[in-house]
Amino acid sequence: MSSYAESRPQWTPFSRYRHSLWLLTRRDLRVRYSTSALGYVWSILDPLLMSAIYWFVFTVIFERTVGAEPYIVFLLTALLPWMWFNGAISDSTRAFLREAKLIRSTTIPRTIWVNRIVVSKGIEFIASLPVLALFAVFSGAQVNIDLLYFPLAIVLQTVLTVGVGLIVAPLVVFFRDIERAVKLILRLLFYASPIIYGTTDLPDNLQVWAAFNPLSGIFGIYRAGFFAEQLNWFDVGISALVSVAFLVVGILLFRRLERSVLKEI
Secondary structure, three states: HHHHHHHHOOOOHHHHHHHHHHHHHHHHHHHHHHHHOOOHHHHHHHHHHHHHHHHHHHHHHHOOOOOOOHHHHHHHHHHHHHHHHHHHHHHHOOOOOOOHHHHHHHHOOOHHHHHHHHHHHHHHHHHHHHOOOOOHHHHHOOOHHHHHHHHHHHHHHHHHHHHHHHHHHHHHOOOOHHHHHHHHHHHHHHHHOOOOHHHHHOHHHHHHHHHOOHHHHHHHHHHHHOOHOOHHHHHHHHHHHHHHHHHHHHHHHHHHHHHHHHHHO
């Protein structure tokens, strides 16, 4: 009996949290694609269609003065991570309202209900990277050593997305209008972020201000592996500071509102 007890894995709070996070994330992905015939294709169809539209508009209809060649790769390197950020923040507005009964009946840390959204959307993003690789190969995009910084962009975006999600999720419980406000802000943020253009395309007096959008430095890292001139370490440093600030504020706000949220839902 004692040997059996000794052979069992010792579950630490972190390991229990990690295990629960993985179970919830896997459940989300299964539910999302279990009734879909196309499954994985849907996770890449939206950014592909958006990229095709912008590519057509800026290369066929209008004379493009922003971005770099191949433009389709330039678009995808920002659109794919944007879909991760946009989807995770949008879903975070309903993180507590969608499964209120389950949240009240479990004792696992409630941050997991935001983190599982970020992780599931992040997995979809990673699953879409082979599409980016295919377009890079067929369009003749030049790869450089800065591609090694790609994981850094994933880490910074995870920190930023979790931080914003932890702020949005509890506030929506008390102020339902925030859900609509978030949708409007995300729509504005799409055009305020270097997605269809690069920060180097902005006037000099706007480039400094653009750096305070944390997505600017993050998208610059994603693009650096194909477009070395898009990597600006000043933007990356600001993005890191702002992302960590969002995470700290998110954790503090979440802890302060957690009990009130449980009562409200």
